[in-house]
Amino acid sequence: MGSTKSGKQDYKQLLMEYLETGDESVLYRAEQFSKNSIQQSISPDEIVNEHYQSLLDIIPDMDDRIKSSFQFLIETMISYGMAYQEYHVLREKQIELRSEIGVAANMQDTLLKTQVPQVDSLDIGVKSVAAKEMNGDYHHFIIDDKGNIGIAIADVIGKGIPAAFCMSMIKYALESFSENQIFPKYILDSINRVVERNVKEGMFVTMFYGFYDVDTNYFHYASAGHEPGFILRKESHEFEEIDAKGLLLGVESEVTYEEKFTQIEKDDIIVLFTDGVTECRYGDRFIEQEEVLDVIKSFSHLPAQEIVDSVYKYFERLQDFELRDDFTIAVLKRIK
Amino acid sequence: MNETLSSVPIRKEWDIVGARQTGRNWAKDLGFGSVDQARIATAISELARNIYLYAKVGEINFERLDSVPSIGLKITARDQGPGIKEVSKVMKDGYSTSGGLGAGLPGVKRLMDEFDIESTDAGTVVTVIKWTRI
Numbered sequence: 404m405g406s407t408k409s410g411k412q413d414y415k416q417l418l419m420e421y422l423e424t425g426d427e428s429v430l431y432r433a434e435q436f437s438k439n440s441i442q443q444s445i446s447p448d449e450i451v452n453e454h455y456q457s458l459l460d461i462i463p464d465m466d467d468r469i470k471s472s473f474q475f476l477i478e479t480m481i482s483y484g485m486a487y488q489e490y491h492v493l494r495e496k497q498i499e500l501r502s503e504i505g506v507a508a509n510m511q512d513t514l515l516k517t518q519v520p521q522v523d524s525l526d527i528g529v530k531s532v533a534a535k536e537m538n539g540d541y542h543h544f545i546i547d548d549k550g551n552i553g554i555a556i557a558d559v560i561g562k563g564i565p566a567a568f569c570m571s572m573i574k575y576a577l578e579s580f581s582e583n584q585i586f587p588k589y590i591l592d593s594i595n596r597v598v599e600r601n602v603k604e605g606m607f608v609t610m611f612y613g614f615y616d617v618d619t620n621y622f623h624y625a626s627a628g629h630e631p632g633f634i635l636r637k638e639s640h641e642f643e644e645i646d647a648k649g650l651l652l653g654v655e656s657e658v659t660y661e662e663k664f665t666q667i668e669k670d671d672i673i674v675l676f677t678d679g680v681t682e683c684r685y686g687d688r689f690i691e692q693e694e695v696l697d698v699i700k701s702f703s704h705l706p707a708q709e710i711v712d713s714v715y716k717y718f719e720r721l722q723d724f725e726l727r728d729d730f731t732i733a734v735l736k737r738i739k
Numbered sequence: 740m741n742e743t744l745s746s747v748p749i750r751k752e753w754d755i756v757g758a759r760q761t762g763r764n765w766a767k768d769l770g771f772g773s774v775d776q777a778r779i780a781t782a783i784s785e786l787a788r789n790i791y792l793y794a795k796v797g798e799i800n801f802e803r804l805d806s807v808p809s810i811g812l813k814i815t816a817r818d819q820g821p822g823i824k825e826v827s828k829v830m831k832d833g834y835s836t837s838g839g840l841g842a843g844l845p846g847v848k849r850l851m852d853e854f855d856i857e858s859t860d861a862g863t864v865v866t867v868i869k870w871t872r873i
Contacts, residue, residue, distance in 0.1 A: 448774055448777065448778075449774060452772075452773060452774040455773070473773075474773055474777075477773055477774055477777050478777045478780070478781075481777050481778060481781045481850075482781065485781070485846040485849065485850065488846075488849050489832045489845065489846065492832045492845075493832055496832075
């Protein structure tokens with residue numbers, strides 16, 4: 404209370420100075436005064452009243468109509484004051500909520516963490532960035548005792564917190580497979596049943612699952628309505644699309660997924676991503692898929708992690724550092 | 740020591756103005772300053788309008804509270820309407836259906852010094868008190 408009292412003294416003092424000098428420096432101090440008042444959540448009606456009270460002191464013979472007009476103005480400002488205080492409370496709540504979401508996002512990062520496998524024959528890089536606090540994209544690696552690699556890339560349709568919950572479920576489902584069950588078709592068939600049973604209508608998940616056999620260098624893959632992947636062939640220096648038919652996860656319980664495979668030669672690069680990459684927007688324009696592939700190709704001489712980092716940086720800049728969708732890209736380069 | 744000052748029935752929209760006027764007059768009599776008079780009037784408006792809109796009929800009571808060192812104006816809004824099912828919800832900021840104009844019961848609570856509400860399916864009683872500034 405003491406601070407407001409002295410604040411009120413300040414107001415009268417400032418007003419008197421201004422009436423005498425009309426000086427800009429007094430107006431500047433008035434600006435400081437109002438900022439200070441905002442910090443102390445003093446509402447507009449109180450400032451108007453302060454003005455009125457100061458005027459009564461400064462001009463004791465004020466016209467009664469002017470006095471009444473101030474009463475009228477104060478009355479009019481009361482609702483502004485209420486709205487202003489409500490805004491204050493809501494703003495504090497928003498800060499609180501934001502910090503809670505921050506904690507949840509950290510927790511999601513910890514929960515969904517997956518180690519990029521280190522194997523002799525493959526150089527693997529992955530980059531996943533959330534557009535908002537919570538990531539609706541997910542990638543997961545599995546490595547079996549022979550060093551074969553399973554990779555899942557998924558995108559929950561629907562963003563934010565519900566998507567994040569859904570992802571945790573998928574992660575635990577994926578982790579429950581034993582190492583000799585990591586074949587794409589089997590995994591998608593099973594995950595689909597888990598999603599269908601546990602996720603409400605209206606939430607769908609797309610997933611691409613690939614299995615790299617380090618003995619044969621075959622890449623087996625299946626897709627549940629996910630963006631197709633690509634292989635940049637060393638020999639032709641051209642991209643080859645890899646896609647398999649399959650319904651989104653969670654639509655129907657009894658779905659069997661198609662599984663395909665392709666031979667990977669030395670220095671071929673497998674590229675998998677979510678639609679956050681292929682549907683980057685530049686102004687109002689969606690970026691053509693060829694453009695995305697060209698960018699990837701231009702970095703293809705780099706190590707896998709540098710490829711994905713560079714591709715991300717390129718599109719981040721192109722979109723003015725404002726991602727509209729979660730962005731995930733994984734690159735597997737056969738090096739032996 | 741409490742002293743009942745007066746009571747204003749609320750039946751039509753015009754009565755809201757009457758309640759405001761009565762409340763302002765008592766506030767003036769008890770020595771409230773002009774901002775507090777305006778706040779009290781706004782709080783009464785809000786309470787009377789709630790009665791008029793949701794319960795149709797009710798009343799606003801005014802009492803004087805003598806305490807040391809300040810004097811209080813106690814306002815009780817009483818109706819036999821359908822009641823508020825989830826009081827904690829309407830007491831949240833941003834809930835008010837008036838389009839976020841900062842009104843509603845949380846606004847009333849902020850305008851006054853003390854606030855209490857009891858609501859059952861037999862009606863609602865809102866009690867608010869404003870103390871004169873020392």
